[in-house]
Amino acid sequence: MNEAEPITVACLDLAGTTVADGDTVESAFAEAIATLGIVSGTAAYDRALTRFRDSRGGSKIAIFRALFDEPRAQAANLAFERSYDQLVDRHGLKPVPGADEALRRIRGAGVRVCLLTGFGRSTQARILDALDWWDRVDLTLCPADVPRGRPWPDLVLTAALRLGVDDVRHIAVCGDTANDMVTGRRSGASIVAGVLTGAHDHDRLLDAGATHILPSVASLPDLILPTTDTPTPHHPG
Incomplete structure (x- = not known):
């Protein structure tokens, strides 16, 4: 009280x-950056994932802007939203x-x-x-x-x-x-x-x-x- x-x-x-949440948000993030060629097992992937985890709760587009130039940030954000929607459809909320x-x-x-x-x-x-x-x-x-x-x-x-x-x-x-x-x-x-x-x-x-x-x-x-x-x-x- x-x-x-x-x-x-x-x-x-x-x-x-x-x-x-489970790991839905992180999975969608990983799928989004993979569309830009940043895949698991690379140093760039590890750096991006660390930035993402440290920035949890913040604006998703802001996280992508911290990683990429504006056109790629917008592309990554669209890919993130698409991946998240598909994960929701697949597993529910x-x-x-x-x-x-x-x-x-x-x-x-x-x-x-x-x-x-x-x-x-x-x-x-x-x-x-x-x-x-x-x-x-x-x-x-x-x-x-x-x-x-x-x-x-x-x-x-x-x-x-x-x-x-x-x-x-x-x-x-x-x-x-x-x-x-x-x-x-x-x-x-x-x-x-x-x-x-x-x-x-x-x-x-x-x-x-x-x-x-x-x-x-x-x-x-x-x-x-x-x-x-x-x-x-x-x-x-």
Whole structure:
């Protein structure tokens, strides 16, 4: 339970936080760079994969821009989205256990939910279609909606503006990567919760500024929602 500041908006990440990722994102990345001739077993592949893992949670197009010139970055990003869509078609998508109920509880308590992602808009929409989650959220944002993606605070601050937040301390951010944690801290959110169902481990999330570490997003409602009032025990005298 958050006693310091009432939470009115929860900004939650997608892959690895609310959506079970497995190795789908990394597989799609590997397939995308292979279209540009960077294949497993080469030094270039190892460097690219290290950059990708270190940048998890950030904008996918920004990762490709860090590796390639603009035309090849755009080509790689299109290949990534195509590969990801095919993997989704082949294997399906599932929410992280407890994520669906967490979204229900959070919105049921009057807290607005924004789903953030480093994916492009079409991939984000595909995920929400697959999970039938459009009625679970109040807002969705992707890198195309902001000047800068994660780890900059723009996604969270844009959510604050669009959802009419009175004070950034009334925001909770939840994600599975160091970039998610840095974004949350830079935005001024009072709760920046790291979950252990995705890319980065306990220490990496804590080092990046997590205020709380949770086993999964299923624990988020208990952290950010007020508990039911219970009578205070009376002690005579």
